[in-house]
Amino acid sequence: MMSLGGLGSLGFTAPFVLLGLLSLPALWFLVRALPPQPRSEQFPPMVLLGDLINSEPPPARTPLWLLILRFLLGALLFLALSGPVLNPIEETPGDGPVLLVVDNGWEAASRWDDRIALLDRLLNTMARENRPVVLLPTAPPPNGWRSGEDAAKPQPQAASDMRRSLMGFAPVPWSPDLQQTTEIVTQLDHDFARIFWISDGLAHPRSDDLWSALNAMGTVTLYADGAADYPVALLPLVQTGLDYSLTVVRPPRQAPARFVVQALGSDGRRLGEADAVFGEWAQTAQARIDLPRDLRNQVARIDIANGKSAGTVALLDARSGRPLVALSAGEASSAIQPLKSPLFYLRRALEPYAELTDGAPATLLDQSPSAIILADVGRMAEPAQRRLGAWVEEGGLLIRFAGPRMAAGGDDLIPVRLRSGDRAVGGALSWEEPQPLGPFNPDGPFAGLTPPETVRVSRQLLAVPDINLADRTWARLLDGTPLVTANRRGNGWIVLFHTSANADWSSLALSGLFVDMLKRLLPLAQHRAGADQQHNGPEFLANRTVMDGFGRLGPANTDIAPISRSAFDRTSASAAHPPGYYGLAANPLALSLMSANGPITAEYQFLESSRPAMDIATGSRTDRALAPLLFALMVALVALDMIASLWMRGLFNRPLTALRRAVTPAVILISGGALFLAALPGTGHAQSTERLETGFALEATAATRIAYIRTGNAQIDTRSHAALYGLKRIMELRTAVKMGDPVGLDPAHDPLVLFPLIYWPVPPDIQSPSPDAIRALSRFLRSGGIVLMDTGVNDSASDSLGLENPVSRQALQRLLGQLDLPPLAPVDGEHVLARSFYLLDEFPGRITGRTLWVTDDSVGEEARVSPILIGGHDWASAWAIDEFDHFLEPRLPGGVRQRELSFRFGVNLVMYALTGTYKADQLHLPALIERLGE
Numbered sequence: 001m002m003s004l005g006g007l008g009s010l011g012f013t014a015p016f017v018l019l020g021l022l023s024l025p026a027l028w029f030l031v032r033a034l035p036p037q038p039r040s041e042q043f044p045p046m047v048l049l050g051d052l053i054n055s056e057p058p059p060a061r062t063p064l065w066l067l068i069l070r071f072l073l074g075a076l077l078f079l080a081l082s083g084p085v086l087n088p089i090e091e092t093p094g095d096g097p098v099l100l101v102v103d104n105g106w107e108a109a110s111r112w113d114d115r116i117a118l119l120d121r122l123l124n125t126m127a128r129e130n131r132p133v134v135l136l137p138t139a140p141p142p143n144g145w146r147s148g149e150d151a152a153k154p155q156p157q158a159a160s161d162m163r164r165s166l167m168g169f170a171p172v173p174w175s176p177d178l179q180q181t182t183e184i185v186t187q188l189d190h191d192f193a194r195i196f197w198i199s200d201g202l203a204h205p206r207s208d209d210l211w212s213a214l215n216a217m218g219t220v221t222l223y224a225d226g227a228a229d230y231p232v233a234l235l236p237l238v239q240t241g242l243d244y245s246l247t248v249v250r251p252p253r254q255a256p257a258r259f260v261v262q263a264l265g266s267d268g269r270r271l272g273e274a275d276a277v278f279g280e281w282a283q284t285a286q287a288r289i290d291l292p293r294d295l296r297n298q299v300a301r302i303d304i305a306n307g308k309s310a311g312t313v314a315l316l317d318a319r320s321g322r323p324l325v326a327l328s329a330g331e332a333s334s335a336i337q338p339l340k341s342p343l344f345y346l347r348r349a350l351e352p353y354a355e356l357t358d359g360a361p362a363t364l365l366d367q368s369p370s371a372i373i374l375a376d377v378g379r380m381a382e383p384a385q386r387r388l389g390a391w392v393e394e395g396g397l398l399i400r401f402a403g404p405r406m407a408a409g410g411d412d413l414i415p416v417r418l419r420s421g422d423r424a425v426g427g428a429l430s431w432e433e434p435q436p437l438g439p440f441n442p443d444g445p446f447a448g449l450t451p452p453e454t455v456r457v458s459r460q461l462l463a464v465p466d467i468n469l470a471d472r473t474w475a476r477l478l479d480g481t482p483l484v485t486a487n488r489r490g491n492g493w494i495v496l497f498h499t500s501a502n503a504d505w506s507s508l509a510l511s512g513l514f515v516d517m518l519k520r521l522l523p524l525a526q527h528r529a530g531a532d533q534q535h536n537g538p539e540f541l542a543n544r545t546v547m548d549g550f551g552r553l554g555p556a557n558t559d560i561a562p563i564s565r566s567a568f569d570r571t572s573a574s575a576a577h578p579p580g581y582y583g584l585a586a587n588p589l590a591l592s593l594m595s596a597n598g599p600i601t602a603e604y605q606f607l608e609s610s611r612p613a614m615d616i617a618t619g620s621r622t623d624r625a626l627a628p629l630l631f632a633l634m635v636a637l638v639a640l641d642m643i644a645s646l647w648m649r650g651l652f653n654r655p656l657t658a659l660r661r662a663v664t665p666a667v668i669l670i671s672g673g674a675l676f677l678a679a680l681p682g683t684g685h686a687q688s689t690e691r692l693e694t695g696f697a698l699e700a701t702a703a704t705r706i707a708y709i710r711t712g713n714a715q716i717d718t719r720s721h722a723a724l725y726g727l728k729r730i731m732e733l734r735t736a737v738k739m740g741d742p743v744g745l746d747p748a749h750d751p752l753v754l755f756p757l758i759y760w761p762v763p764p765d766i767q768s769p770s771p772d773a774i775r776a777l778s779r780f781l782r783s784g785g786i787v788l789m790d791t792g793v794n795d796s797a798s799d800s801l802g803l804e805n806p807v808s809r810q811a812l813q814r815l816l817g818q819l820d821l822p823p824l825a826p827v828d829g830e831h832v833l834a835r836s837f838y839l840l841d842e843f844p845g846r847i848t849g850r851t852l853w854v855t856d857d858s859v860g861e862e863a864r865v866s867p868i869l870i871g872g873h874d875w876a877s878a879w880a881i882d883e884f885d886h887f888l889e890p891r892l893p894g895g896v897r898q899r900e901l902s903f904r905f906g907v908n909l910v911m912y913a914l915t916g917t918y919k920a921d922q923l924h925l926p927a928l929i930e931r932l933g934e
Contacts, residue, residue, distance in 0.1 A: 080630035096193040109309035126159035138176035171549030173310035178206040233311035260890040315590035323370035342375035342501030371525030376403025393490025397525035401501035415487030444474035459505035546580040703740030723876035747773035752780040757913035781867040792874030845873035878902035
C-alpha cells in the first residue's frame with residue numbers, strides 16, 4: 001500500500017500481475033523493430049512523380065511518440081489486471097480470522113451510520129480476502145449474555161454472510177459492558193490475524209482492561225469518533241416549582257455549544273422548550289422548561305432536539321404530573337404561629353412538586369384537589385365527613401397527621417383503630433428515650449429510603465393491635481410501634497402519620513426524609529389508575545412499549561422479564577429491563593435510561609489520547625476500484641493508435657476513404673469515453689430520472705399523496721420532502737386521512753394530475769421553468785389541482801416587520817407572468833381555507849405576519865376552489881421533521897404556538913385540497929334547504 005497525497009492510499013487485489021511489467025523492455029524492442037505499414041500511392045505517373053518530389057521516404061522504424069503510446073498501453077494492461085484499489089484497507093497478514101469489536105451502546109447511536117459504513121468496508125475487504133470474521137458487540141444483548149462455557153463466545157463467520165446481515169445490526173438502549181466483553185475476549189481461542197475496535201470514543205469502566213486484553217492477542221486498530229462528534233445526554237430530571245430543571249451533559253470540549261431541550265405531548269406536539277448552552281470546557285449545561293399545570297400534566301417525554309439516542313430521551317408517566325394538593329390544619333389554623341404551624345413544613349416540603357391550596361376542611365373539596373392533607377384535625381362535622389369519605393372512595397388520597405386535637409377524639413376517616421390519648425416518649429415523667437425510626441416496609445411506597453439516625457419521635461398515637469395492623473403499616477419506630485399506616489378505601493387511600501406535621505412531637509418534619517416520604521405518596525394522588533397498579537396492582541409489571549437505541553418507541557417485547565411492582569422505582573434500565581413503558585395498558589409506568597439509578601452520570605471522558613485512534617468518518621470512506629477506469633483509458637488510447645496508424649498510411653489524404661475508415665475508431669473512442677464516465681466512482685446515478693408512466697401512476701395513486709416541485713437545490717428539496725412528511729404525520733395523528741409518502745416532481749416530465757396538492761418552494765435564485773413545465777403546470781391548474789407557492793425559502797427578512805424579500809418577489813413575478821391566472825386577493829378569516837378544519841385567522845410558517853394570496857374568484861359567497869396559493873412564510877421549515885420525528889428547525893421565533901398554528905394551517909390546506917368548498921356550503925346550509933323546498 002502506498003499513499004497518493006490528498007488522494008488517499010493505493011492497493012492491489014492481484015499484485016502478482018505487476019510482474020508483467022518486467023516484459024515491457026521486450027515489448028519496447030518488438031514494437032520498435034516493426035515499423036508502420038508502408039503508405040500506398042496511386043499509379044498515374046504524374047501524380048506519382050508529383051508525390052515523389054515532395055514526399056519523405058517511409059520511416060524504417062516506429063516513431064518515438066507512437067512507440068511511447070504503445071508502451072503505455074502495455075503498462076496500463078498490466079496495471080488494470082493487477083486490480084488497483086484506491087483507499088484500501090491494509091492487507092491482513094496470515095491466515096487467521098479477524099476480530100471486530102464494536103461499541104453498540106446508546107452512546108454510539110447518534111453516529112451509527114458512520115459505524116455501519118466502516119463495518120461494511122471492513123467486511124467487504126475481508127470478503128475479498130476470503131477471511132472469516134468474528135463480530136463482538138460490547139453491549140450485552142436483550143436479557144444479557146447467556147450463561148454457559150461457550151454460550152457467549154462468538155464464532156467465526158464468512159464476511160460476505162455477515163455483511164448481508166448488517167441492516168439488522170442496531171445500537172441498544174443501554175451502555176456497553178466492557179468487563180464482560182473483556183472476559184469473553186480472554187476466552188477466545190482463535191489466533192486472530194488482526195483486531196479492529198470501533199469505539200464510541202468514551203472512557204467506560206474497564207476500558208483499559210479491554211484495551212490490554214486485545215493488545216495481548218494481536219495488532220489492534222482503534223477507530224473512534226472525532227472530538228466534534230461527541231454524544232450528549234440528559235441527567236435525571238429535577239422538578240422545582242413549575243419548572244422541569246434539566247441538565248445536559250457532554251464530554252469536556254473547548255468549543256461552546258447550544259442544544260434545544262423540548263417537552264413533547266403524547267401526540268408529538270411540542271409543549272415547551274428551553275436552551276442548554278455550554279461554555280468552553282463545560283461538561284454540563286442547565287435548562288428550565290416552564291409550563292402551566294394543565295400543560296405540565298400533558299407532557300409525555302422530554303428530549304434533546306435531534307439527539308437521536310436513548311440517552312437524550314426522558315419518558316414521563318402519571319407520576320411526573322403536578323397534582324393539586326389541599327392543606328388544612330382545622331378551623332383555628334390561622335391563629336397558630338407561622339413557624340409552629342404544621343402547614344409551614346408541609347408547604348416547604350411540597351411546593352416544588354405540587355400545586356398547593358388551603359382552607360377549612362369543609363371547603364377543600366370545592367377546589368377539586370388530587371390529594372387532601374389534614375394536619376391535627378380532630379372530629380369533623382358529619383356532612384363534611386360524609387363528603388370526604390365519598391371522595392376517597394372515588395379515588396382520592398387523604399393524608400392525615402396526628403396532634404393534640406386528634407388525640408382528644410377523632411372520626412372514622414383513619415386507616416386503623418387508635419387508642420385514646422397519645423404516647424409520650426422521653427418526657428420528664430417517662431423512663432423511655434425518644435425513639436428513632438425503624439426499617440420501612442419493603443412492600444410499601446417508602447421501600448428503599450434510609451431513615452436518618454438523627455430523627456427522633458417523642459410523642460405518637462398508638463394503634464389498637466389487630467390482625468391487619470402489620471399489612472397496613474408502612475413505617476415503624478425502632479420499638480415496632482406504627483409511625484405511618486395506610487388503608488385502601490374504595491378506589492382511594494387513607495394514610496395516617498402517627499406523629500405531628502411540625503416539630504412538636506418529632507424531628508421528622510425537620511429532616512429531608514419528610515420530603516422524600518411525601519414525594520413517595522404523591523403518585524397515589526397524581527393518577528389514580530397508575531398509582532393503583534404501582535402500589536396495589538399486579539405483582540409484576542409486563543413490558544408494554546420498548547425504546548430502541550435511537551430513542552424511538554416500539555411495540556412490546558414478550559421476551560423482556562417483568563419488573564416487580566415493589567422494586568420498580570429502584571430498577572434501572574439495562575439489558576434485562578430496557579427503557580420503555582411497563583404495567584397496565586391504560587396507564588403504564590415509564591422506565592427511562594436517564595433514571596436516578598441509571599448508567600448516565602456527569603463523568604464523561606474521552607479515551608486516553610495516548611492510544612492511537614483513527615477517525616471513524618475518515619475510515620468509512622468507500623474503496624474505489626481503479627481497474628474499470630484503466631480499461632476505459634486503454635480503449636481510448638487504442639482508438640487514438642488506430643487513428644494515428646491510418647494517418648501515417650496516408651488514408652486521410654483521400655477524404656471519403658478516410659471518413660469511412662475513421663468510423664470504426666471513432667465509434668470505439670466514443671464507446672471508450674462512455675465506459676470511462678460510467679466507471680468513475682460517484683458519477684453514476686442510482687436510477688434514471690425518467691419514470692415509466694404506468695408504474696409511476698400506480699404507485700402515486702395507491703394512496704393519497706402530496707407532492708413538491710424539485711428545484712435542483714439539494715438542501716431545499718430535502719427540506720421540502722421532510723416538510724410534507726411532517727404534514728403527513730400530523731394528518732394521520734389528527735384526522736382520518738391516511739396519506740402516502742410525499743413525492744418530488746419535475747413538472748416537465750412527471751404527471752402532475754395524479755396529486756391534489758403540490759408544494760412549490762420559490763427561492764430567490766430560481767430558474768425559469770421550461771416551456772414544457774409551464775404548459776404542464778397550466779393544465780394542472782385548469783384541471784382542479786392546487787399549488788402552494790412559498791417565496792419565504794432562504795429568506796432572512798425580519799419576521800417582526802413582515803418584510804417581503806424583493807428578490808423573491810421578482811422571482812415570483814417571473815413565474816406568474818408565464819401562467820394564465822385570474823387576479824389575486826388576500827385571504828381573511830372568512831375564507832374557506834381558514835375554517836376547513838381549524839378556525840384560523842393567521843397562517844404562519846417559520847415567518848409570520850405576511851399575507852397569503854389566493855385567486856379572487858375563491859373569495860365571496862359563490863367561492864370556487866383557488867388553484868394557486870401564494871405566500872412568503874417558509875412553511876417547509878416549520879413542518880419539516882426527520883425519520884426520528886425531530887424538527888429540522890428546532891426553534892421558531894414565536895415558539896410552540898407558532899409551530900402549532902403552522903401545522904393547523906397545513907391540516908386546513910390538505911382538507912381544502914381534498915374537500916374544496918365543502919365547509920363553505922355547510923355555512924349556507926339554511927339557504928340550501930330553502931332552495932330545495934322551493
